Amino acid sequence: MPLCRLSLLLALALGAPLSAQAVDFTQAELARAKALQQRLLTLDSHLDTPANLARPGFDILHRHDHNALSQVDYPRMLEGALDGGFWAIYTDQGDRSAAAHLAERDHGLLRLMEIREMLAAHPDRFQLALTADDAARIKAAGKRVVYISMENGSPLVADPSLLGFYHKAGLRLLSTVHFANNEFADSATDPKGAEWKGLSPAGKALVQEAVRLGIVIDHSHASDAVFDDLATLLPVPFILSHSAAKAVFDHPRNLDDARLRQLAAKGGVIQVNAYGGYLLDETPSPERKQAEEDLEKRLGGWDGMPIEKGVELARGMAELDQRLPRRRATLDDFFVHFAHLLDVVGPDHVGIGMDWDGGGGLPGMTDVTDLPKITAWLQRRGLSDAQIANIWSGNVLRVMRQAQDYAAKNGAK
Numbered sequence: 142m143p144l145c146r147l148s149l150l151l152a153l154a155l156g157a158p159l160s161a162q163a164v165d166f167t168q169a170e171l172a173r174a175k176a177l178q179q180r181l182l183t184l185d186s187h188l189d190t191p192a193n194l195a196r197p198g199f200d201i202l203h204r205h206d207h208n209a210l211s212q213v214d215y216p217r218m219l220e221g222a223l224d225g226g227f228w229a230i231y232t233d234q235g236d237r238s239a240a241a242h243l244a245e246r247d248h249g250l251l252r253l254m255e256i257r258e259m260l261a262a263h264p265d266r267f268q269l270a271l272t273a274d275d276a277a278r279i280k281a282a283g284k285r286v287v288y289i290s291m292e293n294g295s296p297l298v299a300d301p302s303l304l305g306f307y308h309k310a311g312l313r314l315l316s317t318v319h320f321a322n323n324e325f326a327d328s329a330t331d332p333k334g335a336e337w338k339g340l341s342p343a344g345k346a347l348v349q350e351a352v353r354l355g356i357v358i359d360h361s362h363a364s365d366a367v368f369d370d371l372a373t374l375l376p377v378p379f380i381l382s383h384s385a386a387k388a389v390f391d392h393p394r395n396l397d398d399a400r401l402r403q404l405a406a407k408g409g410v411i412q413v414n415a416y417g418g419y420l421l422d423e424t425p426s427p428e429r430k431q432a433e434e435d436l437e438k439r440l441g442g443w444d445g446m447p448i449e450k451g452v453e454l455a456r457g458m459a460e461l462d463q464r465l466p467r468r469r470a471t472l473d474d475f476f477v478h479f480a481h482l483l484d485v486v487g488p489d490h491v492g493i494g495m496d497w498d499g500g501g502g503l504p505g506m507t508d509v510t511d512l513p514k515i516t517a518w519l520q521r522r523g524l525s526d527a528q529i530a531n532i533w534s535g536n537v538l539r540v541m542r543q544a545q546d547y548a549a550k551n552g553a554k
């Protein structure tokens with residue numbers, strides 16, 4: 142069977158519209174899309190960019206093109222018409238020893254400080270957003286929007302009361318867990334499997350306190366049983382800040398259609414992710430995996446690698462693509478997930494969380510300058526400007542507004 146015919150059948154089997162297969166956009170389409178984005182409020186719900194703030198040589202005001210370590214900076218946000226988003230305090234999951242918990246506590250606080258330092262250093266370019274309405278005001282003032290989020294609750298294990306401090310310092314979105322189980326929740330991807338069968342008692346207390354404060358809960362990375370606990374426990378909707386569709390690629394990190402419908406029925410939102418390994422099986426050969434690790438090690442290791450080495454890293458990866466090619470998700474695959482989510486829950490329950498600077502991005506969608514392709518694709522599908530506005534920010538801000546209204550009515554300051 143010719144390949145194109147096969148992909149057509151696959152697209153039909155997956156319920157994807159044929160337009161999802163045509164991702165070559167004309168200059169006119171992209172210009173129209175960018176113009177619309179400039180009028181709308183555009184937010185990405187999962188920016189791992191704070192991980193770069195302390196990286197030697199990184200400057201958020203400078204352009205870092207063709208650099209494997211960077212996909213987001215101020216000049217490229219302007220070019221891609223991205224107004225801002227949720228800037229993540231991400232923490233690696235440690236070994237759960239007392240020493241690891243203290244190291245994670247310190248790491249989270251330092252990352253928070255780095256975000257606040259960025260805001261303090263560039264008050265004319267970036268501004269902290271605290272309420273759902275702040276984002277539009279900040280855009281109108283000509284600045285980029287910075288909501289603060291936390292990916293992995295491990296910095297709170299040693300002292301959960303720090304959540305109140307984080308909230309005062311601007312935290313507005315919280316996920317419980319990352320690649321492996323922790324004291325709060327089971328991860329979708331822990332090789333050991335379930336430990337708590339959802340949220341632990343401490344995890345339940347944590348999310349209830351977050352809800353009391355008006356912090357939105359983020360389910361991405363947690364297990365399906367955690368989803369079920371959140372759906373039962375929470376009096377407000379919640380989101381998945383960067384996730385994809387299990388019906389398209391059966392990965393534990395993705396959400397199945399029944400839970401997608403439950404999420405939407407509760408008023409929640411799934412923000413579509415561009416991390417290739419969640420869009421299809423990208424597992425590299427052992428040789429390729431080793432070669433990538435060797436390359437990274439030769440350049441000094443990912444953490445703390447000076448930003449200029451990212452150019453060499455990008456060149457090295459391109460050379461590996463020639464010598465030891467590996468299967469990669471494409472922009473087509475991304476749009477198949479996006480189309481499926483839109484088909485299942487509709488445009489009021491889907492948003493955008495690409496995982497920039499955290500492993501997201503695809504050929505043809507390599508950094509934030511490519512974002513108008515998303516809008517062009519939505520326009521091709523015939524979505525209205527109002528629907529596109531909701532996808533770009535209205536939906537996630539609706540959830541935040543509900544969380545904050547609930548907190549205001551229930552006694553939190």
Ligand SMILES: [Zn+2]
Nearest residue numbers: 292362383499
């Ligand atoms: Zn993530």
